[in-house]
Amino acid sequence: MTGVRRFLFLNGLSLAFGGLFLASLVGQAFAGVADVNDHRLSEGLEPISLARFVTSSSFAVDVMENWQSEYLQFFLYVFATVWLVQLGSAESKEPHKVGRESDEQQSLGKHLRKDSPAWARAGGVRTALFSRSLGVVMGTLFLLTWAASSVAGWSAFNNEQLMGREDPVSWVGYLGQAEFWNRTLQNWQSEMLAVGSMAIFSVYLRQRGSPESKPVGAAHHDTGQTG
Known part of the structure; x- marks a missing residue:
C-alpha cells in the first residue's frame, strides 16, 4: 500500500x-x-x-446554531459518561468503573506504556490538563460557537427591527428575547434526544462490525462492550 x-x-x-x-x-x-x-x-x-x-448574519446564525448544539452534545456526553451509566449500553462504561478510574485503568503513573503520549508522562499540571483535554476543548468550542451564534442572531434580529422601523436592541437585550431561546432550545433538544436515543437503542439493537454497537451475540445487559 x-x-x-x-x-x-x-x-x-x-x-x-x-x-x-x-x-x-x-x-x-x-x-x-x-x-x-x-x-x-x-x-x-x-x-x-x-x-x-x-x-450575511442570517447564514452565520443558521450555521453557528447547529455547530454550538453539536459541541454542547459532545461536551455534556464526555463529562456525563464519567459518572453516569446505562446498563446494557455500548455507549456507557461498566457500572463498576463509574468515576475517574484508577491510574492502572487509565495507564498513568507506574502503569504508563511505552507509547503513552508525552503529556501523560509529564506529570503535574500538564498531565492533569491532558487528562481533561477532550472535555475542555469541547466545552470551549461550545462557548465560542454559542457566542458567535448569539452575535450573528443579534445582528439578524436588529436588521429585521430596522426594516420594520423599530428600535434595535443591545446584545444583552437580544439574549433576553424569546426568539433567541426558541431557536437555541430547538437545536439543544434535538441533540439531547439523539444522544439519549443512541444510549438506549444500543442496549437492544445491534450493528454488526460497528464499534458503536455491541457484538451481535452479546446479552442485552452486557455494558460497555463494542463489536
Missing part, C-alpha cells in the same frame, strides 16, 4: 466526514441563497449574490 493510500485508509473516518461536512455546508449555501432570492423576487427586490449571502 502506497503512502497516500495508507494515509487515506488510516484516516478514512475523519476524511469522509470532513468531506461530507464541506459538501453539506456548500449545499446549504446554495440552497439558502436560492430560498432567499425566491422570497426577494416575490417581493419585487433584486436577488443577492452567493458571496453576499454567505457573509
Whole structure:
C-alpha cells in the first residue's frame, strides 16, 4: 500500500466526514441563497449574490446554531459518561468503573506504556490538563460557537427591527428575547434526544462490525462492550 493510500485508509473516518461536512455546508449555501432570492423576487427586490449571502448574519446564525448544539452534545456526553451509566449500553462504561478510574485503568503513573503520549508522562499540571483535554476543548468550542451564534442572531434580529422601523436592541437585550431561546432550545433538544436515543437503542439493537454497537451475540445487559 502506497503512502497516500495508507494515509487515506488510516484516516478514512475523519476524511469522509470532513468531506461530507464541506459538501453539506456548500449545499446549504446554495440552497439558502436560492430560498432567499425566491422570497426577494416575490417581493419585487433584486436577488443577492452567493458571496453576499454567505457573509450575511442570517447564514452565520443558521450555521453557528447547529455547530454550538453539536459541541454542547459532545461536551455534556464526555463529562456525563464519567459518572453516569446505562446498563446494557455500548455507549456507557461498566457500572463498576463509574468515576475517574484508577491510574492502572487509565495507564498513568507506574502503569504508563511505552507509547503513552508525552503529556501523560509529564506529570503535574500538564498531565492533569491532558487528562481533561477532550472535555475542555469541547466545552470551549461550545462557548465560542454559542457566542458567535448569539452575535450573528443579534445582528439578524436588529436588521429585521430596522426594516420594520423599530428600535434595535443591545446584545444583552437580544439574549433576553424569546426568539433567541426558541431557536437555541430547538437545536439543544434535538441533540439531547439523539444522544439519549443512541444510549438506549444500543442496549437492544445491534450493528454488526460497528464499534458503536455491541457484538451481535452479546446479552442485552452486557455494558460497555463494542463489536
